[in-house]
Amino acid sequence: MPPITLATLDDADDISRFAEASFTHTFAHLYDPADLAAFLAGWNPPERVRAQIADSAMDIALVRGEDGAIQGYIKMGPIDFDLPEGQPHEGATELHQLYVAPEAKGTGVAAALMQWGIDWARARASILYLSVFSDNPRAQAFYRRFGFTDVGRNAFRVGNHIDEDRIWRLDL
Template identity: 45%
Template sequence: MTVAYRMATRDDATALSEIGAQTFTDTFGHLYQPEDLEIFLQNHSPANWVKELGDPAFKVRVAERGGRLVGYVKLGPPHLPFEPRGEAAELRQLYVIEEMKGQGIAHELIQWAIERSRDQGADFLYLSVFTENHRARAFYEKYDFEPEGTYAFMVGNHADEDIVMRLKL
């Protein structure tokens, strides 16, 4: 079955909510107290997705296989605690469900995010990644993202150290 790519619509809010929450929980859930994880996962609520999908400042591209969403990438305005250089875009999330990893989906999604950021006139594309997420860090480094600094990423009341990375476009 082929993977198809398209822009997300408000009709995708529930599926995006489920992918975001499930992927985060599968990857990092064991690190947190249940109450902290529950607070954090509210960020992935369908209502939040409907709001962002209706906001022209956000662009979300989805990967779909057999009518089922299997991954997505979200671009938005910079909100990380850093001083962006020049015009900046931010890669807010790039998630691929576990069973579809290693099939080129993340590559297609990151390529779209880089090109879309360039098309929007951004000089830099920023993102943040958990310091202990070595797979994701290596992935972004393949695309020439460089560390910019660290900050406290909050999951409920739990602070993790995330690395802010940037790509010169």
């Protein structure tokens, strides 16, 4: 497997395009096109990715194939959603995004990025949270393999549409 590298400002455009393509590939069928377009317009544009790369509290790591194309990435940083009642915020961090190209699924890219993210979190926190779509059993099974447990719900807005996401927790 190609190495995992930290993203640089030069990677922002590629990460933004990859994130949009990944989200669209996986979830577009669930949304009205206007809701999807509204969401994507502000969700992960290159300027936002550049700001996240420059933010010392965040890191984005990626795997590129031999052709230079992104095969997957993980974004780690401070929590940016409301935690369910009773879930501690202190000493916690968030796995914001973990996306893998369709052709790279099942190749170990996701597992390697997840382990990188867990190691990143362990160096900074005692709890790692993530949010996952309630109707994404493949992702939930993947997170369960790494020891995450479901601790509550989170509303995830895509345009005017609101999905139920689940908040998952891993004690580090």
